[in-house]
Amino acid sequence: MVISRRRFISRSQHMLFSGAVAAHAPFVLPGFKSRPAPSDQINVALIGCNNRGFHVLQQHLKVEGVNCVAMCDIDRNVLEKRSSELQEKSLPKPTLYEDFRDLLEQKDIDAVIVGTPDHWHCLPMIYACEMGKDVYVEKPLANSIEECNLMVKATRKYNRIVQVGQQQRSSEVWQGVMDFLKKGDLGTVQKVDIWGNFNYGLGPVKQPDGEAPEGVNYDLFLGPAPARPFNGARFHGTWRFFWDYGGGLMTDWGVHLLDMALWARDLKRPPDKVVAQGYQYDLSDRSRETHDVMTALFSYGNYLIQWEHNAGKQVGPYDRNYGVAFIGENGTLVADRGKWEVFPEWDGAKKENKMEKMGPVKGQHGHEKHPANFLECIKSRNEPACTIEEGRAVAVAAHMANIALRSGALNLEWDESKNRFSNSKMANKFVVPDYRKPWSLPKL
Structure with a gap:
């Protein structure tokens, strides 16, 4: 079920958007929107597109049947640059977002990659799980102990596949x-x-x-x-x-x-x-x-x-x-x-x-195999190489x-x-x- 911004607030009883963000309409660039993925296809979205996040996305896209349908970043310059790089490889243009909450409402997303700075690992990961999406979250799991605890609870409560980016x-x-x-x-x-x-x-x-x-x-x-x-x-x-x-x-x-x-x-x-x-x-x-x-x-x-x-x-x-x-x-x-x-x-x-x-x-170093393992587990529903508890x-x-x-x-x-x-x-x-x-x- 899709959770709107209002549902984000009312369901958890905490306002997620600040006045500065709410004061204007979210930045969304129109782009290619694929249909819901068939069983042999996995649609992924990237939250945090600079450096490490984009590298991890590229490893996912090396696996046959994986499509990037959405990308999100607070820096429009980074977002447009990464989108262009995908198109240069003859890949469809993903839908682009400034706010991860808007991205999570896109219905055709199967899995989310969280490649943000550490202080932004917790909330996108938890709400992605709540909305029925599997998650690849970069290490360290979060920027505090309690955030880590909550992320474990969310993984198990919503029965999601979560791979922590400890690719070794x-x-x-x-x-x-x-x-x-x-x-x-x-x-x-x-x-x-x-x-x-x-x-x-x-x-x-x-x-x-x-x-x-x-x-x-x-x-x-x-x-x-x-x-x-x-x-x-x-x-x-x-x-x-x-x-x-x-x-x-x-x-x-x-x-x-x-x-x-x-x-x-x-x-x-x-x-x-x-x-x-x-x-x-x-x-x-x-x-x-x-x-x-x-x-x-x-x-x-x-x-x-x-x-x-x-x-x-x-x-x-x-x-x-x-x-x-x-x-x-x-x-x-x-x-x-x-x-x-x-x-x-x-x-x-x-x-x-x-x-x-x-x-x-x-x-071999594991940079390609770790995302591949995550994608395999999305289909099999087996535990990934690095579980949320290990992270x-x-x-x-x-x-x-x-x-x-x-x-x-x-x-x-x-x-x-x-x-x-x-x-x-x-x-x-x-x-x-x-x-x-x-x-x-x-x-x-």
Whole structure:
């Protein structure tokens, strides 16, 4: 059943549109509207068309029988550019929207791709589920712990297929890693070291506040985030370094790599404890709020996971600027997206290696297979490669580490049954986001 804007408001008892948005008619460009898809066709729509979102759409369109029938973005310039790029490939022009709520009323949409900034993952995903559409939502699942919780509830309440964009779960490299770990040759894995050193983590160069570019609905970009003057440093490409919209390297690469440590133990919950340290090393010419130097330790009983990043650096352990090291009794398995290899542990008594050195073993990265898996699951109704619970587990873990620093608590204990921290009132203030009125969290 289609939910109009009024139904969005009355059904959930929260006004979703601000005065600035409601003051004028929604921006909709006429375009190709396909008929409802037959069983062998899947009609997809994209919400958030800049960079990552459009890349994910392109991977979907490589699968036979997939059509893009609608696109939405708060930046008309981006929207028209992406639409033109599709037409240059001889694809039909999709219907174009400025507001995701208008897009969700289009009846022929089977699935929605949410490729927005992190603070805009929750509401489009939940309302797409409510309207009977399956969803591919980018990682991290959301920009707060409570949003993640609600997205899990919506997925199960409305019985939808939701794939979280942690595409390493569809990668030949990482699937090979998991198969090897389950064989047990490495012995008990007692600790996992993860690192991600990237130059882009320093954030953007400082810019003065100014006017939003022509064609940008800045109020709708902010959405539930606090009202602030427009600043180019907080916009396209670099929004993730500001807490209103993202969580820095921890929720970007951190989520991808931490997810591998959870997958190795089939963990689908946040850690029991998190300890974090970090700081801002140099802000002389940079604009950011997230930490450029950070270490976090995640405790799952006798299973420890350590994350660290050093923004502005492109080197790291094992000659990799990013990677995961599974430290076992007999050796250490080191992996990145391109390859994995095993370094044997030395047996001092026998004067020999405990196992043979292996690798490097190379394989496919998973960028194409992950959307393909989602599309297969739409038809089969089987669970996708990265379920909503798995997406929540790693997103909450990453948020816990950031909250440990932001709250000043540093050492946090998590009560999964209550969805809150058991040892810090200050940290609990970060669990539920304070949405800017008139936006509010759905009640599920």
